[in-house]
Amino acid sequence: MKLYFNPKSRATIAKWMLDECGATYETVLIDLEKREQKTPAFLAINPAGKLPALLDGKQRLFETPAICLYLAEKFPQANLAPPPGAPGRGRFLSLMMYSTAQLEPAMGDSLMKLPTPRERGWDDFETVKNVIEQELGHGPYLLGEQFTAADIMVGSMFIWQRLWGVHTGRPRLEAYVDRLLARPAAMAL
Numbered sequence: 001m002k003l004y005f006n007p008k009s010r011a012t013i014a015k016w017m018l019d020e021c022g023a024t025y026e027t028v029l030i031d032l033e034k035r036e037q038k039t040p041a042f043l044a045i046n047p048a049g050k051l052p053a054l055l056d057g058k059q060r061l062f063e064t065p066a067i068c069l070y071l072a073e074k075f076p077q078a079n080l081a082p083p084p085g086a087p088g089r090g091r092f093l094s095l096m097m098y099s100t101a102q103l104e105p106a107m108g109d110s111l112m113k114l115p116t117p118r119e120r121g122w123d124d125f126e127t128v129k130n131v132i133e134q135e136l137g138h139g140p141y142l143l144g145e146q147f148t149a150a151d152i153m154v155g156s157m158f159i160w161q162r163l164w165g166v167h168t169g170r171p172r173l174e175a176y177v178d179r180l181l182a183r184p185a186a187m188a189l
């Protein structure tokens with residue numbers, strides 16, 4: 001497998017997932033400043049011209065949650081997703097989608113101090129944090145004792161916040177980030 005990567009990009013999330021899977025892969029560095037993500041060769045892999053992208057033989061993948069879901073299926077022994085039909089599968093899939101459909105844009109609005117009109121499909125960051133806190137419950141992970149790709153998707157957003165020096169204002173979420181960062185394969189701060 002080849003991961004198209006830049007250390008200052010969302011490709012760090014896909015890398016975390018690959019490492020949790022124990023996968024063997026090669027990283028291909030894409031220089032975003034040189035706009036290597038817009039070359040015809042790269043656009044043939046990800047037509048959106050964005051990182052991350054993953055090549056696995058003839059399979060090409062883009063969009064971080066899709067990459068994580070694919071890897072969870074490819075490496076079932078890593079136990080990073082409840083299998084189809086298992087209890088928690090529906091909530092797992094929902095949290096995977098929630099991470100980029102609501103959490104990420106809400107966090108972006110908050111960082112850029114932009115208003116969040118509901119019509120755009122996501123809630124303001126405080127409301128989204130309430131949802132995540134509720135879903136986390138007493139944890140330790142979103143699916144209880146089982147660490148999953150949903151923790152990688154959701155947790156990486158809060159890890160980034162910490163990296164940018166922004167406190168969530170939520171002790172439970174901060175403790176969750178500490179727990180995630182203690183994992184040997186975790187995304188580095």
Ligand SMILES: N[C@@H](CCC(=O)N[C@@H](CS)C(=O)NCC(=O)O)C(=O)O
Pocket residue numbers: 008009010011032037049050051052062063064065100
């Ligand atoms: N929703 C996409 C977002 C991808 C994205 O925005 N990637 C950024 C890097 S973090 C990028 O490649 N930007 C370069 C560009 O848009 O030219 C995903 O989760 O994969």
